[in-house]
Amino acid sequence: MRLDEEQKKRLHKVLLVTGGGCLLLLAYALFVNVFGFGLPCIYKQTLGLDCAGCGLSRAAAALVRLDFRAAFAYNAVWPLYLGYILWAVPTAVTPYVKYGHSINFPRPVWLNWVIFGLILAYGAVRNFI
Numbered sequence: 001m002r003l004d005e006e007q008k009k010r011l012h013k014v015l016l017v018t019g020g021g022c023l024l025l026l027a028y029a030l031f032v033n034v035f036g037f038g039l040p041c042i043y044k045q046t047l048g049l050d051c052a053g054c055g056l057s058r059a060a061a062a063l064v065r066l067d068f069r070a071a072f073a074y075n076a077v078w079p080l081y082l083g084y085i086l087w088a089v090p091t092a093v094t095p096y097v098k099y100g101h102s103i104n105f106p107r108p109v110w111l112n113w114v115i116f117g118l119i120l121a122y123g124a125v126r127n128f129i
Contacts, residue, residue, distance in 0.1 A: 003097075010097045018089065025060065032061040052123030056081065077122045084115050 003011060032038045038057030044050055055074035062070035063078075071078055091106035105112050 006100070007097055010100065014093045014097060018093075026064070028057070029060040029064045032057050033064055049127045050123070052077070052119045052126075054126075076126075077119065080115065080118060088112075 028038070038061075041051055041054050044054055053075070056078060059071040059074040059078045062068070062074060088106040092103055096102040
């Protein structure tokens with residue numbers, strides 16, 4: 001597929017933003033590896049329960065070390081988060097690159113709700129097991 005000049009500019013902008021975001025996430029995972037702590041979870045601090053995202057910082061740090069067993073121990077659904085991001089970002093930015101406008105939720109929308117439900121269920125179940 002050939003891109004016109006405006007599409008190339010939008011693609012360049014998307015690549016800069018996503019590349020910068022990836023670099024920030026990698027830097028954060030390295031920070032957690034070096035110093036042994038990440039951002040505190042407000043949900044856990046106030047309620048004393050693990051949220052669906054608790055352990056993701058430590059899981060990302062374990063993934064940087066290629067320690068998949070530890071990553072699953074910290075947060076068992078990190079592949080779901082990663083898969084969603086790898087699906088949602090290209091799905092959401094493709095209309096922006098092609099036409100100059102983005103969409104609010106990646107299509108099909110029902111998949112967003114299924115993943116959201118799975119994440120909520122995991123957040124509830126992990127506190128009782």
